[in-house]
Amino acid sequence: xxxxxxxxxxxxxxxAEELAAKAEAEAAAIKAITFExxxxxxxxxxxxxxxxxxxxxxxxxxxxxxxxPHESPHFNSA
Numbered sequence: 001x002x003x004x005x006x007x008x009x010x011x012x013x014x015x016a017e018e019l020a021a022k023a024e025a026e027a028a029a030i031k032a033i034t035f036e037x038x039x040x041x042x043x044x045x046x047x048x049x050x051x052x053x054x055x056x057x058x059x060x061x062x063x064x065x066x067x068x069p070h071e072s073p074h075f076n077s078a
Contacts, residue, residue: 036068
């Protein structure tokens with residue numbers, strides 16, 4: 001009732017709060033993911049479209065050799 005007296009739509013205010021909470025949770029989830037997890041997920045999603053099964057193995061091997069060992073623990077801190 002206070003919101004109505006103040007000229008605020010209670011339903012719109014609640015929806016805005018829920019949307020902000022959802023956006024904050026999504027941002028936290030994005031920051032929690034590592035490069036390795038994102039790369040593996042990408043390969044899993046894309047591998048069905050690759051013509052040659054060697055492509056999947058090449059991607060995985062290259063990342064495991066050159067990228068994952070050098071991943072910063074602060075990859076998503078920005």
